[in-house]
Amino acid sequence: MDLLRFFTAGNVDDGKSTLIGRLLYDSNSISTDIIETLTRQSKTTGTNTEIDLALLTDGLRAEREQGITIDVAYKYFSTDKRKFIIADTPGHIQYTRNMFTGASNANLAIILVDARNGITDQTKRHSIISAILGMPHVLVCINKMDLVDYSEEKYKQIESDYLTFAKQLNLKDISFIPASALAGDNVVTKSDKMSWYKGKPLLEFLETIEIVEAKQTDVSRFQVQYVIRPQTDDLHDYRGFAGRVVSGSYQKGQKVTVLPSGIETTIDKIEVNQQEVELAETNTPVVLHLKDDVDISRGNSIVPTEHLPKTEKEVTATICWMDNAAYIPGQKILLQQNSFRTKAVVKEVISKIDIHSFTQLESDGAMKLNDICKVLIKTAEPISFDSYADNRNSGSFILINENTNNTIAAGTID
Amino acid sequence: MDYIQDKEEIMKNKDYLDELEAEAIYILREVAGQFDRPALLFSGGKDSICLVHLALKAFRPGKFPFPLVHVDTGHNFEEAITYRDNLAKQLDEKLIVRYVTDTIKAKKLQDGKGKFPSRNGLQTYTLLDVIEEFEFDACIGGARRDEEKARAKERIFSVRDEFGQWDPKMQRPELWNIYNGKVNKGENVRVFPISNWTELDVWNYIKREKIELPSIYFTHERECILTENGQLMNTNEFVTIEEKDVVVKKKVRYRTVGDMTCTAAVESEAYTVDDIIKELKEAKISERGATRMDDRVSEAAMEDRKKGGYF
Known part of the structure; x- marks a missing residue:
């Protein structure tokens, strides 16, 4: 089972929180006591539905009072196929910084568009931010299809408008899904009201999309986070450089350069959880040992001599x-x-x-x-x-x- | 070409727990690199036990660059306390314990009252005192974002002012894997390395890593009061048993290890980690909802406690 991190962006009224609520609710990720609390809250502050699904993500009191999302909220759910981490980011203009924050760790962006309004300034802004942050996958979810009579024509128009706008952005992988978060169309189950749509419903799309790690070259990169020096009698000379393989891989015997000093040396030993390994892949927390006694401190890079940054x-x-x-x-x-x-x-x-x-x-x-x-x-x-x-x-x-x-x-x- | 195929093979076999583990170890090492006097808040509960396990992976063969700190409410389960002391001894790591009972005496505070006297609010005083005493500039905690709505919005590096307060509207943006732990003297950062783990992730990790836990997590027979709203509260010296109380003997376990006075047991037949994982997958009641009386007080109970300096 792997992990997909995605973020959602949309206007205040695009029904973003409702969509997430629907994903969690319909995939059985919400416990009964939370549903009880929601039902209680929905009666006092909620809108027109039986359970106001948006209340699931509006965590702080100010948000509940004002009915808006003021900060990035993280939500988790998993199916048999995948674990998902959602960064739910607010849409209104003063919180662009939060969208940057939520998007920075994501591999997929869900951009919500209200089918009645089509592409708005905010849609453009969210897409541009996704482009700047090099989002590997963008999913445009055209929501509130129930309010435009599930019109294929309307959907096609928005799709074509978006593609025209997105041409300049160099976004890699753009997909579209027509949905109604409120009514549950094409969220977890396929809608019977839009037979003209041949694609997958949202959840299945998320479960099956092949994740491309964002902007990762195979060039090896490593930065020292912390120097491990036990200084005990039996480990007197132990000096290991702890950090994470940021990209690529490292192997024993590899020729490396320490930056910024530029000193060249060789990897003497790689440890993962105190076990010596020959090769360490991307994202592995490792301890590197070097042949020569080089002066290295936190923040220094250890990189392959043949591929210097x-x-x-x-x-x-x-x-x-x-x-x-x-x-x-x-x-x-x-x-x-x-x-x-x-x-x-x-x-x-x-x-x-x-x-x-x-x-x-x-x-x-x-x-x-x-x-x-x-x-x-x-x-x-x-x-x-x-x-x-x-x-x-x-x-x-x-x-x-x-x-x-x-x-x-x-x-x-x- | 060969290389890419290898890579695909690796991706296929990739376990999401590896990714969560790598993230947590990275965060722990950032704490070690960025702060002068960090501490790991250790409760004897499964989440902080996982933190200690992750710290071993992050820093061995070196010593932890921080002590373990426990705020002992005096209402803790004996099993958790024994576990805590044994673990510190076995790992040969420094353990600092400060007692809420001492704070109550020294500060002349009002102890928890009522049938199930809670020291939940009171432990904030002891926590802030121990932070001041040792001038801790970072406190690592085992909180997870799936636990509660306010936590879902908290950063991994969460800055607290000199009164220990959390200001949800003034949080620092947190991007990529870059953590800004810069604070002024007197302020501190609460760091949550397993923010992105769910309760089920923690149990899957405990299973994979064969981590030992205090026995109260597993089903045992216990005398409990069956409260009006259906919760099972352990009978103990701090709880007043009245005549009208329904006292039952049940096969129970604990999903969280909090105070004996405010943590409810759940009926269970889970004797092993595998049983627990199976039970959780079928469970309909969330972790805090099942076991915490303190969060039921109001919708914003946790938010208020965090703003006041709580974990």
């Missing part, structure tokens, strides 16, 4: 500004790429991306909450990186305000 003090990147406080030109910040952290400064705001047309606008140098900009960043220490398009892990970073400690931006390297 770039190591520079300047990167061009697309960033989403996430802080309530706007960017102050010249402000000192920290850049964190996995376990590597360095002081940095935004040297130039090159352009601003129009989130509704995906065009680059001339920048006035300002960046505020939810802006997506192309920037030039200068770092104090050299950073070893790949382009985000080649590697989701070594090509992504966050920016931290040194004063407030807040995460103020997230970026993908060009």
